[in-house]
Amino acid sequence: MKLDLLILSAILILPLHACTGNTSESRFFRTDDGLFLPADGFSDDASYYYIGANFWYGAILGSETEAGDRQRLAAELDSLKALGISNLRVLVGGDGPDGIPSQIEPSLQTEPGVYDEDVFKGLDWLLAEMGKRRMSAVLYLNNAWEWSGGYARYLEWAGAGDAVLPSVAGWQAYMQYASQFVTNGKAKALFADHVRTVVGRVNTVTGLPYKDDPAIFSWQICNEPRCFSADGDVKEAFAQWLHETAALIKSIDGNHLVSAGSEGSWGCENDMELFEKIHSCPDIDYMTIHIWPYNWSWAGSGSLAEDLPQAISNTDAYIDAHIAVAEKYRKPVVIEEFGFPRDGFIFTKGSPVTSRDTYYGHLFRKVIESKKNCGVLAGVNFWGWGGMAEQSGEEYWKPGDDYCGDPAQEQQGLNSVYLADRSTIDLIKNSIEELDSVSGISAEAVLENDWMYTSDKEGQLRVAVKTSAVKGYPAEIILTLLTDKGDTVSVCEEVANRAEDTLEFALDLVPGFYQVVLSSPRIPAPDSGNTELQRFNIGCDPEKIASPQDRQPDFMQFWRQSLAGLAGIEPEYSLTLVPERSDEVRRTYHVSMNSFGGEKISGIYTSSR
Numbered sequence: 001m002k003l004d005l006l007i008l009s010a011i012l013i014l015p016l017h018a019c020t021g022n023t024s025e026s027r028f029f030r031t032d033d034g035l036f037l038p039a040d041g042f043s044d045d046a047s048y049y050y051i052g053a054n055f056w057y058g059a060i061l062g063s064e065t066e067a068g069d070r071q072r073l074a075a076e077l078d079s080l081k082a083l084g085i086s087n088l089r090v091l092v093g094g095d096g097p098d099g100i101p102s103q104i105e106p107s108l109q110t111e112p113g114v115y116d117e118d119v120f121k122g123l124d125w126l127l128a129e130m131g132k133r134r135m136s137a138v139l140y141l142n143n144a145w146e147w148s149g150g151y152a153r154y155l156e157w158a159g160a161g162d163a164v165l166p167s168v169a170g171w172q173a174y175m176q177y178a179s180q181f182v183t184n185g186k187a188k189a190l191f192a193d194h195v196r197t198v199v200g201r202v203n204t205v206t207g208l209p210y211k212d213d214p215a216i217f218s219w220q221i222c223n224e225p226r227c228f229s230a231d232g233d234v235k236e237a238f239a240q241w242l243h244e245t246a247a248l249i250k251s252i253d254g255n256h257l258v259s260a261g262s263e264g265s266w267g268c269e270n271d272m273e274l275f276e277k278i279h280s281c282p283d284i285d286y287m288t289i290h291i292w293p294y295n296w297s298w299a300g301s302g303s304l305a306e307d308l309p310q311a312i313s314n315t316d317a318y319i320d321a322h323i324a325v326a327e328k329y330r331k332p333v334v335i336e337e338f339g340f341p342r343d344g345f346i347f348t349k350g351s352p353v354t355s356r357d358t359y360y361g362h363l364f365r366k367v368i369e370s371k372k373n374c375g376v377l378a379g380v381n382f383w384g385w386g387g388m389a390e391q392s393g394e395e396y397w398k399p400g401d402d403y404c405g406d407p408a409q410e411q412q413g414l415n416s417v418y419l420a421d422r423s424t425i426d427l428i429k430n431s432i433e434e435l436d437s438v439s440g441i442s443a444e445a446v447l448e449n450d451w452m453y454t455s456d457k458e459g460q461l462r463v464a465v466k467t468s469a470v471k472g473y474p475a476e477i478i479l480t481l482l483t484d485k486g487d488t489v490s491v492c493e494e495v496a497n498r499a500e501d502t503l504e505f506a507l508d509l510v511p512g513f514y515q516v517v518l519s520s521p522r523i524p525a526p527d528s529g530n531t532e533l534q535r536f537n538i539g540c541d542p543e544k545i546a547s548p549q550d551r552q553p554d555f556m557q558f559w560r561q562s563l564a565g566l567a568g569i570e571p572e573y574s575l576t577l578v579p580e581r582s583d584e585v586r587r588t589y590h591v592s593m594n595s596f597g598g599e600k601i602s603g604i605y606t607s608s609r
Contacts, residue, residue: 027039027214028214028255028256029048029217029218029256029257030257030285031257031285031286031331031332033330034326034327034330034331034332034374034375034376034378035047035048035332035374035376035378036048036049036257036286036332036378036379039255047374047378048378048379049367049370049371049378049379049435049438050085050086050087050367050378050379050380050435051084051085051364051367051379051380051382051428051431051432051435052085052086052087052088052089052336052379052380052381052382053080053085053087053088053089053381053382053384053385053417054088054089054336054337054381054382054383054384054385054405055076055080055088055089055090055384055385056089056090056091056384056405056407057091057104057403058073058076058088058090058126058137059090059091059092059093059108059119059122059123059126060093060104060106060119060122060403061073061076061122061126061403062121062122062123062124062125062126062129063106063118063119063121063122063125064118064121064122065106065116065118065119065122066106067105067106067399067403068118068122070125072387072388073125073126073129074129075387075388076385076387076388077129077130077133077135078133079387079388079419080135080385080387081133081135083425083428083429083432084428084429084432084433084436085135085428085432086134086135086136087135087136087137087138087217087379087381088130088135088136088137088138088381088385089137089138089140089220089336089337089381090123090126090137090138090139090140091104091139091140091143091148091223092108092123092139092140092141092198093107093108093109093119093120093123093148094106094107094108094109094148094149095107095108095109095143095148095149095150095153095154095194096109096110096149096153096156096163097110097111098110098399100165101165101167101168102146102147102165102166102167102396102408102409103146103147103148103149103408104147104148104403104407104408105399106118106119107119107149108120108123109149109194111157112157112190112193113190113193113194113197115197120201120204121204121205123139124203124204124205124206125205127203127205127206127210127213127215127216128203128205128206128215130215131206131213131214131215135215136214136215136216136217137215137216137217138217138218138220138259138336138381139198139216139218139219139220140220140221140222140223140261141191141194141195141198141199141219141220141221141222142154142191142194142221142222142223142225143222143223143224144178144181144222144223144224144225144226144228144267145223145224145407145409146163146165146166146174146409147407147408147409148223148407150222150223151178151181151187152164152165152174152177152178154181154184154187154188154190154191155177155178155180155181155184155187157187157190158184158186158187158190159186160177160180160184160187161177163177164176164177164178166409167409175226175228176228178226178228179227179228179229179234182227182234182237182238182241183233183234183237188241191245192245192248195245195248195249195252196248196252198210199211199219199249199252199253200252210253211252211253211254211255211256212255216256217256217257218256218257218258218259218285218286219249219253219256219257219258219259220258220259220260220261220288221242221245221246221249221258221259221260221261222242222260222261223261224261224262224263224267224290224337225238225242225260225261225262225267226238226263226267226268226269227268227269227274229269230269235268235269235271235274238274238278239274239277239278242260242278242281242284243278243281243283243284246258246260246281246283246284247283249283250283257285257286258283258284258285259284259285259286259287259288259334260278260279260284260287260288261288261336262275262278262279262287262288262289262290263288263289263290263337264288264289264290264291264318264322265318265321265322266290266296266318267290272321272325275322275325276325276328276329279325279326279329279331280329285331286331286332286333286334286378287322287325287326287329287331287332287333287334288333288334288335288336289318289319289322289333289334289335289336290335290336290337290338291315291318291319291335291337291338291363292337292338292339293307293311293314293315293340293359294339294340294341296314298310298311298314298315299311299340299341299355300341300345304340304341304343304344304345304355305343305354305355308355308358308359311340311359312358312359312362315359315362315363319335319366319377323375323376323377326376326377327376330376331376332376332377332378332379333376333377333378334377334378334379334380334381335363335366335367335377335379335380335381336379336380336381337381337383338359338363338380338382338383339356339382339383339384339414339415340355340356340359340360340415341355341356341414341415342356342413342414343355343356345414346413347391347395347411347412347413347414348391348413349386349389349391349413349416349418349420349421350418350420350421353421353423353424354423356424357423357424357427360382360424360427360428361427361431363380363382364380364427364428364431364435365431366380367379367380367435368431368434368435368438371435371438372438382417382428383405383415384404384405384406384415384416384417385405385416385417386404386405386406386413386416386417386418387404387417387418387419388418388419389402389403389404389416389418390402391404391412391413392412394412395411395412396408396409396410396411396412397412404416404418405417477493477494477518477519477520478491478492478493478518478519478520479491479492479493479494479516479517479518480516480517480519481514481515481516482514482515482516482517483512483513483514483515484512484513484514484515484537486515489514509540510540511540511541511542511543511544511545511546512539512540512542512545513537513538513539513540513542514537514538514539514540515535515536515537516535516536516537516538517532517534517535518532518533518534518535519532519533520533565596566595566596569594569595569596570594571593571594572593572594573591573592573593574590574591574592574593575589575590575591575605576589576590576591577589578590578604581604584609585608585609586606586607586608586609587606587607587608587609588604588605588606589604589605589606589607590602590603590604590605591603591604591605
């Protein structure tokens with residue numbers, strides 16, 4: 001059979017989403033097969049992996065109150081953007097009256113359904129400024145802890161008695177009180193009204209309804225929601241509340257993602273089945289976990305440096321357990337809170353943070369490696385951004401002090417990252433640059449059959465292209481056919497629309513030798529960073545190659561003289577079997593002989609048995 005038409009088939013295991021890019025680009029996102037993806041479909045920045053920050057007080061800085069400082073807010077956003085940070089996790093606002101010990105102020109919701117518009121405008125201003133910088137916010141609407149009101153405030157408003165403060169009554173008394181929230185219908189109804197107010201708001205700065213604002217990455221139901229009880233009925237009510245709230249948000253805003261804000265199993269009474277049940281909900285788009293080695297007694301019993309290896313080991317085990325659940329449901333997972341104290345538990349900004357940098361670097365490496373493999377670990381948000389905050393000298397925050405990354409109930413500077421912390425700032429910047437440089441796709445092309453095509457073989461070349469990609473994203477495969485000298489003969493392009501696809505490239509060939517190059521503009525090859533997947537040679541009917549007739553008039557005279565000269569040379573023929581190239585059908589030999597000037601001529605000879 002003459003190979004006038006050669007069909008090249010590429011067997012593809014391809015993602016519908018190339019894992020490239022790392023900026024949010026201020027647009028809506030969706031999730032698909034474990035990835036964050038732009039909701040508008042095909043894009044140069046196909047999937048989104050990020051290293052972000054917690055900036056919970058951003059809306060307060062933007063407010064028209066004594067605590068507001070829009071000049072500082074703009075400068076902080078510029079600093080964050082300069083580091084490459086595009087994702088910020090932000091508290092919508094506090095609940096309850098001002099003047100409560102260890103609680104932030106000014107509050108957004110001062111009484112049930114009563115809002116301080118000056119504080120609300122701070123959130124508007126923050127989102128407007130983030131949108132200008134092509135950044136996006138994860139906005140959490142509630143808090144299981146007392147520092148912003150949250151559970152305890154809604155319970156008090158619902159008539160469950162005065163809110164319990166851990167700073168007064170202790171943590172056990174607080175958690176027992178807070179455990180009533182998920183079973184208190186009135187408290188949950190008040191919070192549902194709050195959800196409707198916030199999610200349904202129109203930004204007074206941009207005029208955009210929040211549901212249409214691409215500066216919002218996602219809505220988050222609660223910061224570290226807990227049921228605070230091992231009782232099965234309470235756990236059931238807890239999961240049901242999260243599911244119902246997620247559905248409520250989706251009913252108001254169909255553009256943005258929704259997450260629970262969970263710490264993981266630690267926030268589910270160490271019940272992984274409860275964590276899984278919560279995140280099996282189709283209205284909860286992605287999973288979150290928090291990791292606090294010091295708070296969880298993984299570090300800090302002695303020397304932070306000595307405890308660091310064990311803290312990292314525990315961290316890895318915790319992450320792996322939750323990634324297994326995320327992979328089961330093919331949802332992205334984000335480590336949206338983690339921190340590590342300063343060396344020696346010193347709180348002064350600019351003081352040494354050697355152990356913290358090691359811990360941060362380990363988690364940053366986790367998301368970098370995940371992106372290389374299109375993994376479900378899609379992002380991290382370190383806690384928390386202190387930026388330019390000035391320290392008052394007091395160990396705990398009091399009204400009038402600058403806000404930093406540490407809430408009012410914690411030592412100011414314990415977990416904050418200030419601009420003065422140069423080693424951490426450099427680590428963040430360098431890690432984001434490395435994350436941005438990762439292609440996110442490993443790909444290789446392997447020729448499955450012989451490279452030589454003769455008339456007794458089928459005219460089909462099979463090329464297996466394997467990638468670490470995921471389904472759902474069109475992938476172009478380009479075949480470039482070159483002569484053996486490198487001149488382009490033709491270029492063909494086909495698009496793979498499925499996870500496993502077979503593409504056929506029809507090429508008109510004449511007998512000869514060719515180079516074939518397979519490439520994809522959106523799937524860089526491993527290590528090289530370029531778009532070429534594989535390059536190899538093929539031959540088509542080589543025995544039918546016809547050389548051009550260019551015999552010169554004196555050719556026969558030259559030929560007779562050459563034969564006469566060759567007759568005086570002893571050829572010393574040699575014929576050596578090549579076992580590795582021989583089989584039951586044919587034998588292959590290495591042959592050689594002497595020629596003009598003592599030169600040795602060698603070649604390969606194949607014969608049938």
